[in-house]
Amino acid sequence: MENYQKIIEDIYLNLKNVNDPGKVANYIPELGTVSADNFGINITDIHRKSFSIGDADKKFSIQSISKILTLTLAYQLEGEELWKRVDVEPSGNPFNSLLQLEADFGKPRNPFINAGAIVICDVLISHLKNPKEDFLNFCKDICHNNNLAYSDKVAQSEKETGFRNTALCNFIKSFGNIKNKVEDVLDFYFYTCALELSCAELSQIFLFLADDHFLCQKGKTVLTESQAKRVNAIMLTCGFYDESGEFAFRVGLPGKSGVGGGIVAIHPDNYVITVWSPKLNPKGNSYKGMHFLEQFTTQTGISIF
Numbered sequence: 001m002e003n004y005q006k007i008i009e010d011i012y013l014n015l016k017n018v019n020d021p022g023k024v025a026n027y028i029p030e031l032g033t034v035s036a037d038n039f040g041i042n043i044t045d046i047h048r049k050s051f052s053i054g055d056a057d058k059k060f061s062i063q064s065i066s067k068i069l070t071l072t073l074a075y076q077l078e079g080e081e082l083w084k085r086v087d088v089e090p091s092g093n094p095f096n097s098l099l100q101l102e103a104d105f106g107k108p109r110n111p112f113i114n115a116g117a118i119v120i121c122d123v124l125i126s127h128l129k130n131p132k133e134d135f136l137n138f139c140k141d142i143c144h145n146n147n148l149a150y151s152d153k154v155a156q157s158e159k160e161t162g163f164r165n166t167a168l169c170n171f172i173k174s175f176g177n178i179k180n181k182v183e184d185v186l187d188f189y190f191y192t193c194a195l196e197l198s199c200a201e202l203s204q205i206f207l208f209l210a211d212d213h214f215l216c217q218k219g220k221t222v223l224t225e226s227q228a229k230r231v232n233a234i235m236l237t238c239g240f241y242d243e244s245g246e247f248a249f250r251v252g253l254p255g256k257s258g259v260g261g262g263i264v265a266i267h268p269d270n271y272v273i274t275v276w277s278p279k280l281n282p283k284g285n286s287y288k289g290m291h292f293l294e295q296f297t298t299q300t301g302i303s304i305f
């Protein structure tokens with residue numbers, strides 16, 4: 001356990017100055033303003049012991065990592081009914097692809113591609129009085145941290161350039177799988193992606209997926225044991241879009257990435273680890289983040305396999 005600090009330091013130093021061929025996402029212009037040199041890591045175990053290195057306390061745009069949080073709240077609210085609206089199969093396609101939706105009659109392959117997360121946002125809007133406020137309160141509640149906020153700048157920037165997401169939402173609505181107004185669903189979706197957390201805060205917020213006994217501020221478990229198993233399973237099979245197999249193969253943990261350069265990985269019954277490095281590989285996953293986690297599970301010899 002005590003070795004975690006030394007192991008993350010060693011890998012951090014190993015990777016810090018390697019030539020990173022990745023590119024910072026700029027299709028959302030505001031994301032392109034972030035310094036490519038940021039590099040942070042945090043690991044928090046289920047006993048709340050936390051180890052950090054680098055920019056682990058700087059907040060960044062969590063982007064698609066928020067898809068775990070929206071799924072969790074929708075799963076709490078809808079239970080198994082949720083799977084009538086979204087499937088649990090890997091898509092093998094990029095995160096923003098429209099390709100399969102026509103053949104699948106508007107039912108997205110899984111909740112971790114944009115199409116699936118947009119449907120999940122629609123489900124949440126149907127349940128919540130004030131979706132943005134209620135979702136933010138849910139996030140604060142599960143990480144016992146009131147210091148969380150959306151970035152209006154990032155949300156607005158994505159709204160101005162989110163043509164593919166607008167197409168996805170309209171297309172799904174044409175099949176009847178979006179119940180609310182397209183602009184309301186997209187506004188909520190863009191805000192959920194614009195949540196800002198640090199690596200240390202992200203490790204904290206996902207402890208409920210590593211620890212069956214984790215309680216939110218209201219003293220309740222966030223998901224049942226069976227639900228947490230299922231969310232982890234979808235992360236393992238779908239968390240990295242058309243690179244999900246590669247991540248499972250190299251790292252061996254359930255995880256989820258975002259185009260802000262963050263990656264969260266869970267070792268059930270053990271720890272949550274978060275890496276942030278903004279330069280992305282061609283599949284939209286953090287180049288150094290993938291390498292860091294591969295080296296981490298290799299050096300510690302601990303993965304779920």
Ligand code: GLN
Nearest residue numbers: 063064095114193258259
């Ligand atoms: N907000 C981003 C988008 O919809 C999220 C994508 C991601 O992080 N993979 O394009």
